[in-house]
Amino acid sequence: MTTVTVGRTLRAGEPVSGTGFELDPDGDLADLLRGRVGPLTSHPTRAAWAAPLVDDEELLRSVSVFGHGYTGPPEHYHLVSDEAFDVRRGALELTVDGDARRVEAGDRVAVPTETRHTFRAVGDGLSVAVTDIAPPGRIGRVLPTLGGLAHDPEADAENPLQRAVIADRLARDTVFTETDPRLTRPLARLLAPLAGARGYRAAYSRYAEDAFWERRVEQPDL
Numbered sequence: 001m002t003t004v005t006v007g008r009t010l011r012a013g014e015p016v017s018g019t020g021f022e023l024d025p026d027g028d029l030a031d032l033l034r035g036r037v038g039p040l041t042s043h044p045t046r047a048a049w050a051a052p053l054v055d056d057e058e059l060l061r062s063v064s065v066f067g068h069g070y071t072g073p074p075e076h077y078h079l080v081s082d083e084a085f086d087v088r089r090g091a092l093e094l095t096v097d098g099d100a101r102r103v104e105a106g107d108r109v110a111v112p113t114e115t116r117h118t119f120r121a122v123g124d125g126l127s128v129a130v131t132d133i134a135p136p137g138r139i140g141r142v143l144p145t146l147g148g149l150a151h152d153p154e155a156d157a158e159n160p161l162q163r164a165v166i167a168d169r170l171a172r173d174t175v176f177t178e179t180d181p182r183l184t185r186p187l188a189r190l191l192a193p194l195a196g197a198r199g200y201r202a203a204y205s206r207y208a209e210d211a212f213w214e215r216r217v218e219q220p221d222l
Contacts, residue, residue, distance in 0.1 A: 006033075007042055007049045007065070008218040009151075015218055021049065021065060021126055025222060028088060029128055032063040033220045039213035040220060041147050046070060047121075049217075053130070060136035064129050066092070066121035075118040076176045080137045083111040085119070090127030094119045116177055138173040141203045142166060148207025151216045162200050164191035169202030 008020030019042075023030055033040070036051035047067025054061040075095070085094060091104045096117045103109055111117045121127040133140060145166070149157035156162060167188035176184075206212050213219070 006218055006220045007040055009044050010216050010218060020218060030222050034222050039210045040217055041213050042217050043147050043150050058135050060133045060140045062131050064131050066127040068124055070121040072118050072120040074176050074178045075116055076174055077114050077116045078174050080173060081133050081135055082113055084132040085109045086130040088128045090125055091122050092119045092127055093122045138170055142170060144207045145203045161191060161195035164188045165195040165200045166202045168192035
């Protein structure tokens with residue numbers, strides 16, 4: 001089987017060794033990526049990649065690729081969205097309301113609105129899932145910014161004001177449970193006007209542009 005490497009982080013146009021993943025051009029994942037309606041995105045320090053398949057006001061459907069050791073997002077729940085995981089390759093450990101279960105290729109799991117959940121990749125190879133968020137709400141606009149900030153050498157994703165303005169934007173949409181939202185929401189609400197006055201935004205249009213990602217992530221040429 002002949003494979004190609006895609007998704008590598010680009011620095012000054014050159015791929016960074018040890019990043020990206022192997023892809024069979026004749027395989028199912030390649031077929032999914034051919035149907036993408038936007039660029040392949042990634043996080044520069046985590047083994048995770050995603051590309052949108054449907055992106056409108058009613059549905060954000062993405063193909064998501066997770067490498068060995070990916071530990072997933074912090075536990076959270078959505079206030080306005082249902083989410084679903086359709087595993088196509090490998091396996092994920094999906095934790096829903098504190099109950100962890102292994103989901104493998106062929107399994108589909110629905111996570112209703114206001115249900116706590118997180119996931120991680122398990123196994124040695126790639127895990128691939130098609131994920132649905134319906135409707136995407138604000139999280140659909142903020143997701144590109146989270147990855148974009150991590151790739152942008154001129155940005156500081158950990159800046160408290162940057163984090164506050166994102167948290168305030170998501171407060172009525174997506175709730176992260178790692179800290180008590182009764183404490184974090186008032187703080188984010190207090191800091192958000194200051195953050196806005198200093199130019200911080202919850203979503204930046206440049207991170208939604210194909211050109212930004214084409215300069216930073218090796219795109220599939222299929």
